[in-house]
Amino acid sequence: EVQLVESGGGLVQPGGSLRLSCAASGFTLSDHYMDWVRQAPGKGLEWVGRTRNKANGYTTEYAASVEGRFTISRDDSKNSLFLQMNSLRTEDTAVYYCTRVVRNILWNWFDPWGQGTLVTVSS
Amino acid sequence: DIQMTQSPSSLSASVGNTVTITCRASQNIDNYLNWYQLKPGQAPQLLIYAASNLQGGVPARFSGGGSGTDFTLTISGLQPEDFATYYCQQSYSTSHPFGQGTKLEI
Numbered sequence: 001e002v003q004l005v006e007s008g009g010g011l012v013q014p015g016g017s018l019r020l021s022c023a024a025s026g027f028t029l030s031d032h033y034m035d036w037v038r039q040a041p042g043k044g045l046e047w048v049g050r051t052r053n054k055a056n057g058y059t060t061e062y063a064a065s066v067e068g069r070f071t072i073s074r075d076d077s078k079n080s081l082f083l084q085m086n087s088l089r090t091e092d093t094a095v096y097y098c099t100r101v102v103r104n105i106l107w108n109w110f111d112p113w114g115q116g117t118l119v120t121v122s123s
Numbered sequence: 124d125i126q127m128t129q130s131p132s133s134l135s136a137s138v139g140n141t142v143t144i145t146c147r148a149s150q151n152i153d154n155y156l157n158w159y160q161l162k163p164g165q166a167p168q169l170l171i172y173a174a175s176n177l178q179g180g181v182p183a184r185f186s187g188g189g190s191g192t193d194f195t196l197t198i199s200g201l202q203p204e205d206f207a208t209y210y211c212q213q214s215y216s217t218s219h220p221f222g223q224g225t226k227l228e229i
Binding site for chain 1: 161172178210217220223
């Protein structure tokens with residue numbers, strides 16, 4: 001079964017750091033692009049960033065709202081994806097999801113998603 | 124950046140009804156459009172990919188249509204488990220891919 005499980009969320013003060021993890025199972029992580037998506041309380045889904053696969057050099061891309069503060073990395077040998085979040089702001093409070101990017105010729109979509117992990121930035 | 128606009132933002136319906144949610148892109152995205160269902164405390168679920176293709180395991184009462192800038196998600200014969208929030212997502216570019224969501228309520 002293809003599955004993603006996030007961990008590492010919690011309460012952090014503004015300006016602090018947190019590292020989220022996403023454990024992947026049932027597929028070969030190195031073959032896939034992986035994204036992080038978040039949902040702030042009462043808000044919609046917001047794309048956070050992407051790491052491309054080994055064949056595409058593990059390049060990364062980020063939303064403007066997190067560029068320079070968040071870093072996506074991966075350890076394919078451990079089937080794990082990470083989101084390092086620095087200089088956290090109250091507006092970063094959200095449930096964070098990791099998701100696999102399924103690529104099919106020209107199209108792509110997110111499947112599956114993890115259950116999410118809650119990050120609360122508050123003093 | 125491509126902007127995705129969903130309508131309505133919320134929708135009240137009853138079991139057995141048929142409902143349609145609309146998603147409009149700010150520019151032509153061909154059929155690079157996916158639909159997801161989100162329930163509180165659960166992992167989001169892919170329903171439709173490439174505008175009209177039903178994801179495996181998703182009930183046939185869900186259908187998607189459209190191309191270019193205007194897209195629809197139709198749920199025929201609503202079931203109790205369908206009351207959730209639905210999001211469209213454009214896969215034409217990575218920035219701002221999601222619509223703002225449509226909350227389907229009883």
